[in-house]
Amino acid sequence: MQANVNLDVLLEKMMAELEKAKKFRALKPDNVIENCIDSARKAAEERDSGNVLAGKTKR
Incomplete structure (x- = not known):
């Protein structure tokens, strides 16, 4: 019964x-x-603009 x-x-x-x-x-x-690809492009653009590299912010 239990098996059923x-x-x-x-x-x-x-x-x-x-x-x-x-x-x-x-x-x-x-x-x-x-x-x-879009995410990688955005990350590369931020890196190149200096926003991400070593915690720098755009001035």
Whole structure:
């Protein structure tokens, strides 16, 4: 009897995980790469302007 209860709980958990997987929206690699490139450009611009390097601020 206990084994049936454990299997029912396991089945419910598996069904919940399946529903979560169905709703998952995969990231588009192109968007991720573009976001990384944009972030790197912004960081490089800040570095080059002296805002980040050694804690200096733009004067």
